[in-house]
Every structure is written in C-alpha cells, then in structure tokens.
Amino acid sequence: MRICYRKAVREDFGRINELFMEMLRAIYGNADVKGYQAGDLDHYFAGKEDWICAAEIDGRIEGFLSIEVHREAQNYLYYDDFSISRRYRGKGIGSEMMRIAEEYCRSIGFSAIVLHAEETNAVARGFYEKRGFVLLRNDGTRLCLIKRLE
Secondary structure (H helix, E strand, O other): OOEEEEEOOHHHHHHHHHHHHHHHHHHHOOOOOOOOOOOOOHHHOOOOOOEEEEEEEOOEEEEEEEEEEEOOOOOEEEEEEEEEOHHHOOOOHHHHHHHHHHHHHHHOOOOEEEEEEEOOOHHHHHHHHHOOOEEEEEOOOEEEEEEEOO
C-alpha cells in the first residue's frame, strides 16, 4: 500500500464528492443524500489559505480533510468535512491527515482547531477525543469540539 498525502486539486472533485456522500450515508443511515454542488469546493482550490488534504492510496483518493482558516477575534483552523473510505478506516490515515493539518495550523501562527461532530456519531466523537478535542459547545444535533495546540 503506497500512501501519498497532498493538496487536492480541482480534478479531484468527483472522488472527493463520492467520499463525502459515503460519509453522509454512514452518518444519517440513508442512501438518499446529496453531494457537493458545482462551486461548493472552489475556495479550497483557489490557492489561498483554505485547502483539502487528500490521502491518495495506490493512485486513488481514499480520504480527505477540508481545512479552513478563520481569522477572527480568536484565530482558528476549522475542519469542515472529513472522510476516509470504509476500506481504509482504522489504518492511521485520518490521524496522519490531522497531524498534517496541525502542522499547518502552527505554521500560520494559530493554536486552536475547531470542528463539528454529529451528536449521534459516537465513533467520530471518540476518534476526535482521543486526539485531544474537547467539547466547546453543544449546537443542537452537532457538537462543536476544540483542540488547543501547545
């Protein structure tokens, strides 16, 4: 198994969209989900601060983490969408993508990462908690988690 972590490019849209829909089906237990629409990911491909970390395994994207920079009163990195194909879960790929994103966070001088997890998705919540994320607030059906970097 040959793994390469890289910035996603516009041509990766189709595969990223497939992984996104796989994630939605798993979370909601429903096959009738809608993926990204044209233009939804354009800001990640614009060559600015926001980007998508792609995990390419043997030439095919099998995971992605979309990363947004939020410059506000409290600057933070935001993990928007995060999906690993079912076949490759539990192999450290997600952890490595998060490590890469943390490195990026530090490189731009930030010390906090924020994400949302569905309240009902205990597996995802456990994954994040093992990696140092704690509850920031309850946003209804979604929990907002934060990790402060040292």
